Structure formats: C-alpha cells, structure tokens
Amino acid sequence: MVVAGALFGAGVVEPPNALAASSDVYLVVVSGDKAVDIVASHFESQDVEVVAELTRAVDMVSAVLTQLITTETVQTISSSRSDDNWGLDRIDQKTGTLDQRFHYLDTAGGAGVDVYVVDTGLRATHSEFVGRVGTGYFVPNVTDPETGEVYNLPSPEDDCGHGTHVAGIAAGTKYGVAKRATVIPVKIFPGGSAAICDRGTSVTAFTQGIDWILANRSRARPAVANLSLGLSSESAALNTAIQNLAAVMPVVVAAGNDGNLSTTAGYISAGTDSTRITRKSPACTADKLGISGVLTVAATGGLAGDDNAPTFDGFDKEARYSNHGPCVDIFAPGTDIKSAWPVADNVDQRNPDVFPNNYSDNGTLKRSGTSMASPFVAGAAAILLQQFPTETPGGLTARILANATRDAVTLVPRAGVGAASPNLLLYVCGLDCMPSTPTAPKNVVLTRGARTEINVSWEAPESDGGAAITGYTATATPAAGPGVTCASVAPTLSCKLTGLAAGTSYSVTVTATNATGTGTTSTAKSLTPGAAPASPGTPAGATGNSEVRVTWTAPADDGGLAITKYTVTSTPEGKTCSPVGAELVCTVTGLSPGTAYTFAVTATNDAGSATSLTSATVVPVLPWEYVPAFVAVTPANRRVDLEWSEARVLGAAPAGYFTGYEVKDAKGAVVCVTTGLKCSIGQLTNASKASFTVAATTLGDKSQVAASNEVLVGGVRQLGNVMPRKASALLSKIATTNSKGKVTWRALSGGCRIVGKVLTAPSKGTSCRLRVSVAKAGAFPAQTLTVVIGLR
Secondary structure: OOOOOOOOOOOEOOOOOOOOOOOOEEEEEOOOHHHHHHHHHHHHHOOOEEEEEEOOOOOEEEEEOOOOOOOEEEEEOOOOOOOOOHHHHHHOOOOOOOOOEEEEEOOOOOOOOEEEEEEOOOOOOOHHHOOOEOOOEEOOEEEOOOOOOEEEOOOOOOOOOHHHHHHHHHHOOOOOOOOOOEEEEEEOOOOOOHHHHHHOOOHHHHHHHHHHHHHHOOOOOOEEEEEOOOOOOOOHHHHHHHHHHHOOOOEEEEOOOOOOOOOOOOEOOOOOOOOOOOOOOOOOOOOHHHOOOEEEEEEEOOOEOOOOOOEOOOOOEEOOOOOEOOOOOEEEEOOOEEEEOOEOOOOOOOOHHHHHHOEOOOOEEEEOOHHHHHHHHHHHHHHHHHHOOOOOHHHHHHHHHHHOEEOOOEOOOOOOOOOOOOOEEOOOOOHHHOOOOOOOOEEEEEEEOOOOOEEEEEEOOOOOOOOOEEEEEEEEEEOOOOOEEEEEEOOOOEEEEOOOOOOOOEEEEEEEEEOOOEOOOOOOEEEOOOOOOOOOOOOEEEEEEOEEEEEOOOOOOOOOOOOOEEEEEEEOOOOEEOOOOOOOEEEEOOOOOOOOEEEEEEEEEOOEEEEOOOOOOEOOEOOEEEOOOEEEEEEEOOEEEEEEOOOEEOOOOOOOOEEEEEEEEOOOOEEEEEOOOEEEEOOOOOOOEEOEEEEEEEOOOEOOOEEOOOEEOOOEEEOOOEEEOOOEEEHHHHEEEOOOOOEEEEEEEOOOEEEOOEEEOOOOOOEEEEEEEEOOOOOOOOEEEEEEEEOO
C-alpha cells in the first residue's frame, strides 16, 4: 500500500541572530558560494549595504547593518527522491519547477509552537528531534473492538514507525517543515509486532488522546494537532472531541487512502451521497464542513502501476490513492516522502517484528499516503503560529488556504464521482509572504469635539501586512510647533486629539501598527479646532419701506474660530438677511407693511452657531404719496373748525393699514383723532390765538405733519382781499365775524371809501387799509385788514 520517497540532506545556511539596529560592520559566515550570493542578495533587498564578498579563503559576507535583519534559511534539497524529502522543495515555491531549495524565514521554523502528533508514538531520541520533544502521553491500554483483546502500552515510544515518520515531516530538523517546533507525541496505537500495528486502535483510545491534549495543553503556547489516521465509520463521541480540539488549535487530518481510478471509493463528502467509507471521521463527518479549524489534506505525487510495483509519476499530480471530493481542503506532497524512522536503514524497516533489536536514532524511510501529506500542512501551521501566536484556529486555517498555490495540481480522472477536490496546493511562505507593515487606514473623518479637541475616526487598512493590527495612532501637526497624537488599541477605529490650540489649523494623519512595525500614513485631512461662538448682542430694528434695517453687536467670544456668517431671521415669516463680510448690519426685505416683527441674529463659525435674544417689535411701512394739508381753518365762537386734504401711500396697502388722522394743538397735545378729513376743536377761549398740525397715521407710521395758520378764536375772518379799481363790494364779502356785537368799519388809507355797507375801491393806488371793530367783544381787539387794488 505504501511506497517510499526520498530527500537529500545538505548544508544549512545559518543566518545571524537578530541584531539591534547598528552601523557597525559584521562578518556573516555562510556555507557555500551559492549561499553567499543568496545572503548578499537578501541584505541588499533589505537596504543593508554589502561591503565585500569573500569567497576564496572563507565564505562570508561583510555587511553594514543599519536595521534589524530578517533573512531566509535555505536548505539544499537533492534532485533525487531517494536522498531527500522532495516535498520540502515543492511547498516553498509557487512554480512546479523544483529549485533544490527549501526556503523559510529564519524568524520562523515554528519556534515556541507545540505540534501534537496523535499517532503510534515517537522515537524521542532520534536525531531529527534533538532538544525539541515535549512531555507526551500514551493511553495505558487499548481494547481491540473486534476481538476484545487488551493491549498494554508501556511508553510513548514508537514501536510501529508511523508516528516517527509523520513527526519527522512536520517538525524534523532535516526532513521536516517546522524545524524549530516542539513535538509532543500522543500515542493511541498499540504496537510491538506487525500484527498488532496492522490492527489499529479504538475510538476510546482516540478520544482519550484528544481529551488529554485538551486537559494538558499549555495555554501560553500556540499549538497544532496532526491526525494522520482515520476510521472506518463515524463516531459521535470522536466528532465532539475533534470539535472541542478545533476550538482551541488548528487540527490537520489525513484525507484517507481509499481512492482509485475505477470506482467511487475514496470520494469523501458530508452530503447525502456519502457512504460508510466516505464518511470517515475525522477527515469528513457530518459536521466537518462547519468546523473552520480543521483542514483535510489530500496527497500529490502521483502513483502509477499496481500496488505491488507502483511508480512515481509526477510531483504535482494528484495521488491516485488519495481520498478526494468536497471534504478535501488542500493538497500536499504525499508520495515517496523520506523522513525519520525508528530503526536502522539496513534492516527490513517496514516490519515491526524486527524493531526491538534494531532501534536507531538516525534511521530514515520513504513512505506514501495522505498520512505523509497531512504533517506538511501541520508543519506549515506551526510556522504561521510562530508569526501569529494569537490567531484563532479558523483564522490560521484560512491563512493556509489563502497562501496556497491555486490550480497547480493535475487532478486525475475518477469514475462516477461528484465534485472534485479543491485545487489548492500547500505553500510555505518565505520572504515573499513575510509579514510587512499595514497599508494606510482609509476614509479618515475629522470632527470637532470641545474647544481644543478633534475627534478622529477611520476605516481599517486594505491590508494588515500579514500580521494582525495591534493599534492605531493619529497625529495632528500644525504649521508651526509640536504635534499632538492619540492612539487606540485594535480593533477600535477612533481616538480623540486633545490639548490642541483653538483657531490653529492641524493636518491629521493616521497610521496602523502590527508586529512588524508602523505602516504608511493615511491621506492628510485638515481641521481647525474650536467651539461655537457666544450669542451676538440683542439686535435693534429700524423700519423702512416693507423692510427693516437690523443692527447688532458681535459675540463676546468667537469660540476660537472666525465668524463666517451672521444671519438675521424675522418672526413671523422667517425672512432673513446676512451682511457682507464682518459687517454688523443688514436689511430684511419683503416684509408685510403693518405687521409687527421681532428679529434674532445667529452667529456661525466652523464649529457651530449661537443665536441672540430677540429684538423689540418693529413694524415696516409704505412710503407716502400725498400727505395731508389744511384747506380751511375757521375760527368760531370758542372753537376752530379744521379741514384738510386726503393723504395716500404708494403701493397696495393691506386691509386696515391706514388708521386715520391725528390733530395736535400748538402745545403738541392731541386734540382730534379721526378717519375723516374734518375736525372741530372746541372749548377754546375767544380772542385767543390758535394753530394746529395734522398728520395721517398707519399701523406703523405717521406722515409728515401739516401746520395751519394761526387764528384768533371767535374774531374777524377776512373773506376777500382783492378788488378791481373803482369796484364796489358789500363789506360782508370782505370780512365776517361770529361776534354778536355791532361791527364798525373805517377806511384808514389807500383811498377806499365806505358808504353804508358798501366798500368802493379807489381809481388808483395798489392797496388800502381797513379797520374793523366789534362792539361788546371784550378783550377782542380791533383788526386791520388789507385789500389789494388791482386793474380792472
């Protein structure tokens, strides 16, 4: 069933230990001219100056080290499968052409990681594991589930060989992937003879081994478990145990070796088309597809011919014996794999019957099977766990699948099967997928907090550089002076910059940090910290034509930021105005005449706004087209009768806008309010002087006042003052009086003649003067009248 493969051992380039950043010159000693080239090229790629290469007398590279160095270890692999583990040569490169090298980071190798090998035990003293074997476990006894025979297990030593071979692939110094990992054997198979080794073990023993790992694992160290084994049918108890194990560490399992080209044997699926043989636990169970921490590994390496004389036929060809189908997660080399073996090379190594007298710490053997493919993946997991020790089992298996080489495997045609296995081939990273610093955080958003604060938020970078982001730092830099920073612990994507200078512009960037270092900065965003202003002073309004001119004073505190805008808003109607620049005045237009308004002013800066108290009530008006004018001022007994012209405003006045007329006496007292055009002012004293003003009134305005002539209350009122020459007129047409006393006329000058009640104008001259007196008028004085004489 199993044929051997090979791998050739060669010198290992030992890189220098990690050194602190320095400008000293170091001699780096390596083995072989090619190794000199490799190390020198790497130094140069890391910006380390290579001063000289000395390859004749001694192999070394002299380099100026100005930073910490991370190098690759390069193990030479023979092109002959008989001498070396060809699988190492394949899994460290993406292309199918082998380069006889196994590259891995000198900082990797699985140091500090435990690899649990649940198998037939381990030859702990073998040279492949010197100094790297932890305390393991062996079940005390195994009861054969078919015969009932009890096998006692005296120690964790490997007396079948399978466990040592598997461990050597996962973590052997020469033949293994994770060359610095610690191997912890968990022996669940009895041995000691070929017959016993071929019998297998029980589900009880299997479960006991898993339970021991769960109970005794180190919580302080990352770990991976390899299960290069399988069952002929499902076990609910074992499924539960595997699920529990996969919750705390990655679990790598062999897909199984039941595949062939002519039947559906070996097709593994958790679907309803599964048969007894296809539902092997733990490689493929009803629950397996839901366990993210489990990887099922199929084998490459081909294998032509029959089982008695198989022939290796291709590194990247799917092995015909490998189980296949949807439950497979990944391929790894599995045919002709050379690894550690617990007995010497010069005996019948495959026969456990000869083991007792032939144990060796240097034995090797080639074997084939998915049992050999699985530990390649377990070793790769150990390398990744050293780099990402806190990664979850599901996250770790996802990384392995993400790193895998796609479409590298030539899948062999199978008869009558369903879905093919995923075409992913294991890839162990060298420098090409060494963790780097993260890319820049995305979509940085700045908002103001308190007066001297800026709140910063962002999105995670596109790439974490291959290592989990541990934190973020936001830096605010002014044009001059020191910057300010704030930090957050991942996965928090925000922080608050404090202690900033209000009114100073800051350029803000964000960086992400992982175990490798701090990544590139985000695109800079700028913001000036500050607070909203205080309220402006209470505004005052001056009415105008359907408008109000509003003035105010600036806020006592601008919040550290320039006021960018003032806005005046009316109540009611919400009409607004804003001044130009920093002016503290603007005019609200489009108001309704006669409506009472109040006004408030809002001051705004980049941080916010504040609003003043409201103004006193202001009423806008319409302009006057006509103002009133007196057309008659008639004194009478103890009164004066007034009459004036109508006033009018421009534009369409709203209903109720015009309120009437207001008459005041000479002392400014209101003596008449009316909507008409006449008013009689009574209770006056005869012979007293009187004058009046009149103004039109609206809801918010008064017109210009009109003033009357001064009159004597109750006295003579002249009716006519112009006569043609030689003309005659009744005296009653010249003047009249409201007095009841006798009226006496006398011509004083100018040539006018009075005969009876008739006045005759002279034939020449320009005017004449008349005197009129009233008897019994008391203090009422005589009045002198002037009559203008004109041409006929």
